[in-house]
Amino acid sequence: MATLKIDINTSPVGTPDLVTFFIKGSALPAGVPSGEFDGALCSTVLLRDKTQRTLVVGLGDKEKLEPDSFRRAAGAAIKHLLKIGSSDIALELFSHADYVGAAVEGAILASYKFEGFGKDPSKKTRAILTHLQVLIEEHEVTNARLQANQAEIISTVTNTIREIGNLPGNMLTPAILAEKAQELIQDRALTIKVWNERHLERDGFGGILAVGQGSVHPPRLIVLEYKGGGKKDAPVALVGKAVTFDTGGISIKPGAQMDEMKFDKMGGLAVLGIMLAAADLKLPLNLVALIPSAENMPGPDAYRPGDIITTRDGKTVEVLNTDAEGRIILADAIAHARLTYKPSAILEYSTLTGAVIMALGHRRAGLFTSELKLRDALVAAGKTVGELVWPMPIDEEYRENVLSEIATAKNTSFREGSACSSASFVKLWAEDVPFVHIDIAGTAWTTKPPAYLEGGATGFGVRLMVQALKAGLTV
Ligand code: BES
Ligand code: MN
Ligand code: ZN
DSSP states (O other): OOOOEEEEESSOSSOOEEEEEEETTSOOOTTOOTTSOOOOTTOEEEEEOSSOEEEEEEEEOGGGOOHHHHHHHHHHHHHHHHHTTOOEEEEEOTTOGGGHHHHHHHHHHHHOOOOTTOSOGGGOOSOOOOEEEEEOOGGGHHHHHHHHHHHHHHHHHHHHHHHHHHSOTTTOOHHHHHHHHHHHHTTSSOEEEEEOHHHHHHTTOHHHHHHHTTSSSOOEEEEEEEEOSOTTSOOEEEEEOEEEEEOOTTSOOOSTTGGGGGGGGHHHHHHHHHHHHHHHHTOSSEEEEEEEEEEEOOSTTOOOTTOEEEOTTSOEEEOSOTTOOHHHHHHHHHHHHHHHHOOSEEEEEEOOOSHHHHHHTTTEEEEEESOHHHHHHHHHHHHHHTOEEEEEOOSHHHHHHHBOSSSSEESOOOSTTHHHHHHHHHHHTTTTSOEEEEEOTTTSEESSOOTTOOSEEOOTTHHHHHHHHHTOOOO
16 A cells, blocks of 8 residues: 655645535635535535645535544545545645544545456556645644544554455455464564464364364464553453355355355454554553454365354354354354453454344444443444444343253354344353444445445444544443
8 A cells, every 4th residue: 555644734735636624504615606516515516726626525514513524525525536636635624623533534544445456557547645634723733633643543554454354255364364464463562373273273262163164274363462551451352253255154145245255354354453553553451352263165074054063161052054153253262362361341343143234234333232331432432433333232031042952052043133142142152251242244344335435345343442442441
């Protein structure tokens, strides 16, 4: 990815293209033909004179103004300008100092595009953003610089995660994911440990091994540590599902849209992104991230319906459907987090169920926890960053659904309420450690992106959790 320089000043350096944000109902800027532009959110009008291009972008109604208005409007403006060849762009944020972070996030997120692997590089349809300027009042420069720095760190990490997320299953196996994680922690205050098949066998990770055994690309467990807090402070454990491709295994999925199952790794990638951001932001706390990764394939040695698997803490799983694989690898990782790191909380991201999409659609992720403080903190953080989560139940009623006659739990039960019973299954492995499950099946990738994203991996969850951790997440 090309390097981006960001400057915060009271007036532009050089001759960038300008972006002016416009609240619906205010006086139209000089030169805007009346009747052609009403300031609706993300609507744009381009003004040109001999030396200057200025893009006016709508923020929508004043009453509805929120950080996401700036994220979206900045995203729309950047996309528009990149398409017409700009690479040096200044955002005029006078009198909008509180929104500098959101605007810079929107700009950087919108500047990312998955180029793919087509043959002809000259077919590139837009410029690359190399210089982003923020224009602000003198007395807001320091404040704006702080916001812009943090926004840059978070959005850049998110774009890195999106790029890996968009890679297809043949280019991103569990071993390759582990290598990428290894590369990404270079020059960062993070440590990494990777379990290969032999190590997984030695340490009793029967769930990760079972899910991975049908594939010629063997599974991995990736564990990252970040120590920004006190020596004796218990870490927060982050766990993320990274199924590099989910065919369903022996309980194979139908063909339609199966290609989208390359995104079944986004929980693990979100967790990786949070760790990178935590290190770059030097957050004052301890974190451990556990990313179980496997490819779920049918094959001569694939696990099968009826199998009984022993997980890391001795609990057993009766497999009724090999397509409910995420919870099995998560069980191992969560047990390991609990037993090895004595965390103050376990926060887990996964593209766990199609059912959560039926319940909530694609705008909100399902938030499953009985911890009210964590719930409120995450709901609030989600609103701030524009990554919404919606509280869902995870009580005993659902747990009963997944109890098995012949094992600790069975990996599927009724269709009704299955997002909730799946969450309750995963929670069993956290035992009495405060636990949060966030089902990102509907939000991890998109075909209807907001103005600051494009179709494909969204990186959902990185901004959400970093915001919650910055705000001082307490149990
Ligand atoms: N990765 C899928 C969940 C999923 C489905 C995410 C669609 C995004 C879009 C998960 O492994 C899965 O296959 N879940 C099954 C569980 C079922 C077999 C009990 C599901 O939701 O259909
Ligand atoms: Mn599945
Ligand atoms: Zn899956």
